[in-house]
Amino acid sequence: MRYKDIRKITKIQPINREVFFAYFFGRRLSPFFVNVFLNLKIKPNTVTVYMIIAGIIGAMLFAFDNIWFKFTGYIFMLLWLILDCADGEVARVTKVFSKFGKELDYIAHIINHPLFNIAFLISLIQLNRYNIMFVSIVSIVLISSNLVSRNLF
Numbered sequence: 001m002r003y004k005d006i007r008k009i010t011k012i013q014p015i016n017r018e019v020f021f022a023y024f025f026g027r028r029l030s031p032f033f034v035n036v037f038l039n040l041k042i043k044p045n046t047v048t049v050y051m052i053i054a055g056i057i058g059a060m061l062f063a064f065d066n067i068w069f070k071f072t073g074y075i076f077m078l079l080w081l082i083l084d085c086a087d088g089e090v091a092r093v094t095k096v097f098s099k100f101g102k103e104l105d106y107i108a109h110i111i112n113h114p115l116f117n118i119a120f121l122i123s124l125i126q127l128n129r130y131n132i133m134f135v136s137i138v139s140i141v142l143i144s145s146n147l148v149s150r151n152l153f
Contacts, residue, residue: 028029033082045104054083055080058076059077060115084108110147114143117142
């Protein structure tokens with residue numbers, strides 16, 4: 001399937017409804033991954049599991065105090081973003097939808113978003129430039145507000 005065909009089927013949402021970075025990065029690269037998943041006949045829920053694994057690996061690597069681990073972790077976090085876009089696109093192209101898939105995608109966000117924030121918190125603490133207590137409190141508030149907003153909206 002060609003890039004244009006995937007774009008037509010998946011119909012990108014208007015930019016005001018999506019995060020700027022996700023629109024310009026994830027949505028533009030995801031059709032290449034979608035094409036691979038379609039050729040390999042990989043189901044949307046499997047792509048979501050890959051997304052969860054990529055996010056966990058990315059957060060773990062980003063938490064290490066080594067620039068190469070952080071760089072590799074960042075690459076895995078970007079892969080998480082691309083796979084987050086790709087799982088829905090694979091579902092739309094193959095017309096395979098399920099309540100389980102929707103819940104699995106929700107769980108992926110509930111798992112990975114706090115992990116990314118915790119990895120970032122650990123990185124800030126490793127810098128030894130900021131008050132650890134202040135950075136920890138701000139991070140806990142951000143993680144909590146993210147989880148609460150996801151459950152409300």
